[in-house]
Amino acid sequence: MSGPNNGHGAPSATPASEHSEPLLEVKDLHMHFPVYEGIVFQREVSRIRAVNGVSFDLRPGETLGLVGESGCGKSTTARATLQLHKPTSGQVLFDGRDLCQLHGAELRAVRRDLQMIFQDPYASLDPRWTVASIIAEPLRNYGLARSGHELREQISELMLTVGLNPSFIGRYPHEFSGGQRQRIGVARALALEPKVIFCDEPVSALDVSVQAQIVNLLQELQERLGLAYVFIAHDIAVVRHLSHRVAIMYLGRIVEIADRDSIYGETRHPYSKALLGAVPIPDPKIERKRERILLEGNLPSPGDAREGCDFASRCALRKRVDSDDRCHTERPQLLPLAGDPTHKVACHYHDQD
Amino acid sequence: MSEQGAQPVLELDDLHVRFKTDGGLVHAVNGVSYVVNEGEALGVVGESGCGKSVTNMTVLRLIPTPPGEVSSGRINYRGTNLLELSAKEIRKVRGGKIAMIFQDPMTCLNPFLRISKQLTEAILLHSDMTPEQARQRAIEELDRVGIPDPAGRIDSYPHEFSGGMRQRVMIAMALCTDPDLLIADEPTTALDVTIQAQILDVLRRLQAEKGMSLVLITHDLAVVAGMCSRVVVMYAGRIVEEAPVDDLFADPRHPYTSALLASVPRLDDPLGRHLNPIEGLPPKLAEEPTSCAFAPRCPHAEDRCRRELPPLAPDADGRLHACFFRFKDGEKLPHTDGGQA
Numbered sequence: 001m002s003g004p005n006n007g008h009g010a011p012s013a014t015p016a017s018e019h020s021e022p023l024l025e026v027k028d029l030h031m032h033f034p035v036y037e038g039i040v041f042q043r044e045v046s047r048i049r050a051v052n053g054v055s056f057d058l059r060p061g062e063t064l065g066l067v068g069e070s071g072c073g074k075s076t077t078a079r080a081t082l083q084l085h086k087p088t089s090g091q092v093l094f095d096g097r098d099l100c101q102l103h104g105a106e107l108r109a110v111r112r113d114l115q116m117i118f119q120d121p122y123a124s125l126d127p128r129w130t131v132a133s134i135i136a137e138p139l140r141n142y143g144l145a146r147s148g149h150e151l152r153e154q155i156s157e158l159m160l161t162v163g164l165n166p167s168f169i170g171r172y173p174h175e176f177s178g179g180q181r182q183r184i185g186v187a188r189a190l191a192l193e194p195k196v197i198f199c200d201e202p203v204s205a206l207d208v209s210v211q212a213q214i215v216n217l218l219q220e221l222q223e224r225l226g227l228a229y230v231f232i233a234h235d236i237a238v239v240r241h242l243s244h245r246v247a248i249m250y251l252g253r254i255v256e257i258a259d260r261d262s263i264y265g266e267t268r269h270p271y272s273k274a275l276l277g278a279v280p281i282p283d284p285k286i287e288r289k290r291e292r293i294l295l296e297g298n299l300p301s302p303g304d305a306r307e308g309c310d311f312a313s314r315c316a317l318r319k320r321v322d323s324d325d326r327c328h329t330e331r332p333q334l335l336p337l338a339g340d341p342t343h344k345v346a347c348h349y350h351d352q353d
Numbered sequence: 354m355s356e357q358g359a360q361p362v363l364e365l366d367d368l369h370v371r372f373k374t375d376g377g378l379v380h381a382v383n384g385v386s387y388v389v390n391e392g393e394a395l396g397v398v399g400e401s402g403c404g405k406s407v408t409n410m411t412v413l414r415l416i417p418t419p420p421g422e423v424s425s426g427r428i429n430y431r432g433t434n435l436l437e438l439s440a441k442e443i444r445k446v447r448g449g450k451i452a453m454i455f456q457d458p459m460t461c462l463n464p465f466l467r468i469s470k471q472l473t474e475a476i477l478l479h480s481d482m483t484p485e486q487a488r489q490r491a492i493e494e495l496d497r498v499g500i501p502d503p504a505g506r507i508d509s510y511p512h513e514f515s516g517g518m519r520q521r522v523m524i525a526m527a528l529c530t531d532p533d534l535l536i537a538d539e540p541t542t543a544l545d546v547t548i549q550a551q552i553l554d555v556l557r558r559l560q561a562e563k564g565m566s567l568v569l570i571t572h573d574l575a576v577v578a579g580m581c582s583r584v585v586v587m588y589a590g591r592i593v594e595e596a597p598v599d600d601l602f603a604d605p606r607h608p609y610t611s612a613l614l615a616s617v618p619r620l621d622d623p624l625g626r627h628l629n630p631i632e633g634l635p636p637k638l639a640e641e642p643t644s645c646a647f648a649p650r651c652p653h654a655e656d657r658c659r660r661e662l663p664p665l666a667p668d669a670d671g672r673l674h675a676c677f678f679r680f681k682d683g684e685k686l687p688h689t690d691g692g693q694a
Binding site for chain 1: 400401545546547548549550551553554572573574575576577578579598599602612613614616617618619620621622624626628629630631632634
């Protein structure tokens with residue numbers, strides 16, 4: 001277990017590897033799900049554009065936070081990157097190869113380095129398997145499991161790494177609490193010594209007092225093992241706490257991406273402002289004083305193709321400044337700011353607010 | 354702020370609730386007392402299983418009995434003990450003068466009925482309106498919670514609304530009988546932050562407009578900070594601290610409250626702040642606690658905490674907490690008066 005004061009805090013603003021080559025590059029990723037109608041003769045009537053041109057890169061030892069409301073495509077982005085859904089188009093470059101072009105054994109070989117932790121520790125562990133078999137499964141899959149005694153040793157070590165008591169090796173998932181189950185999920189992800197772990201809402205199902213245990217564990221492991229994370233969560237305070245860089249998604253696209261400090265300190269996109277402005281802060285004095293920007297309306301359907309900006313219909317900035325209707329006719333590209341090439345925003349008028 | 358001398362609407366007095374389960378008795382609520390004053394917003398905070406929902410469901414007698422059982426205590430609503438009412442009498446109060454909304458609107462809305470039917474049902478039950486008047490009233494209420502085109506949407510089915518809109522429908526349904534107390538059980542937990550902000554805004558506005566009292570049950574301290582004037586913190590079926598909202602956040606007195614505040618990251622944290630998780634797990638409530646239930650997880654616990662049950666008692670300055678010790682900036686103060694004034 002991570003002690004209350006073991007000295008590690010939030011990540012420093014930039015990981016040591018800031019200038020190193022990206023480990024993983026995602027380029028113009030699209031993931032569309034067709035919608036069929038008809039029982040005998042099925043025809044495609046529309047497409048849900050869950051991920052609609054997402055690009056980002058990830059450096060070794062870095063945490064990229066992916067935030068957005070439910071349905072914005074953040075989980076689908078993770079799954080499509082890992083080829084759990086075969087992307088409609090785009091490139092995922094890892095280790096000099098494009099994962100989208102790989103199949104079968106080749107893909108399996110690459111996946112060793114890319115693991116995932118899931119949200120619900122009650123659903124992602126098979127209730128009929130012991131902890132030992134759950135953690136050993138990836139090792140067996142890749143033929144890395146050694147003989148009985150050595151394997152046991154290996155599993156015990158993994159359990160220690162994530163703060164589980166190795167004497168629980170023969171227990172079943174139901175004998176553990178939510179936080180401990182999440183640790184089992186982390187141990188399973190670590191078994192193959194991956195380079196990247198995609199964490200899909202890993203603390204959302206946990207109680208607040210337990211959340212911090214898992215957050216600290218993930219940070220410790222990153223420092224110790226040099227892991228890179230793509231950290232998906234709707235809890236924006238948790239993402240800020242863990243990430244070096246943050247991407248904000250809206251309707252299948254990244255609308256803003258920047259270093260952690262700039263995205264929270266110098267938010268540019270009107271949607272990012274609304275999203276960050278909606279996060280309540282546990283301090284009554286601040287809460288009473290703050291000005292609330294309430295977003296109107298709901299997410300538009302990801303099934304409709306739009307020409308302009310997806311956020312235009314709800315955007316307060318557009319109402320003030322967009323006199324020639326550019327927001328509805330021309331899609332804003334994700335472009336770097338003049339003063340800060342690492343901060344990219346997809347808004348025509350981001351400098352006018 | 355809770356004004357001095359405000360009329361109490363609801364008073365809970367030493368409420369005990371337990372459940373008979375296959376695994377033995379579960380003592381879910383172990384002596385909870387609090388008061389909700391007129392027009393006030395009271396926050397009830399705690400983690401899952403701390404008894405916050407059970408306590409408030411007991412107010413409306415929504416606990417299934419058996420297996421649930423109120424073993425002792427009183428719940429006074431404007432002088433009437435709700436626990437002594439007959440089934441018929443409590444139905445007059447439930448959904449009438451005291452209304453409740455829940456985390457998941459789909460557990461409360463009937464998917465087979467148009468919302469017009471569901472909204473007018475409550476109005477007709479609790480008033481003398483004609484069906485036509487009730488429908489009109491329902492449309493007004495939908496308008497007030499911010500549903501666009503209420504006259505056009507009233508004949509829709511629940512599934513035709515988004516999550517946030519459904520929550521608004523449920524609030525409209527709760528408010529259409531003009532309750533003077535609304536119990537909101539995690540009303541925004543299932544929603545995205547932007548939608549949460551909208552719903553909290555609706556609740557804040559309606560509470561002010563109608564002068565209604567609100568009990569807001571949540572695990573989210575940030576929501577309480579923006580909504581409530583007074584807060585009750587629960588742990589293992591007991592209240593461990595009760596305080597005006599500013600005092601609670603500025604100067605938490607119970608170690609559990611401090612620990613809870615230290616374990617959540619905040620959007621305005623200084624960078625590099627370390628999160629302090631609370632080690633261990635909340636206790637299983639197989640027995641009624643005879644010592645401090647938080648002691649096994651408490652960094653400050655001493656022998657006395659493991660032997661005696663600290664009562665919820667006021668400090669010298671009137672602040673209520675259930676701990677033998679006093680703390681200042683996380684440091685335990687020297688033992689002077691046995692911990693309690």
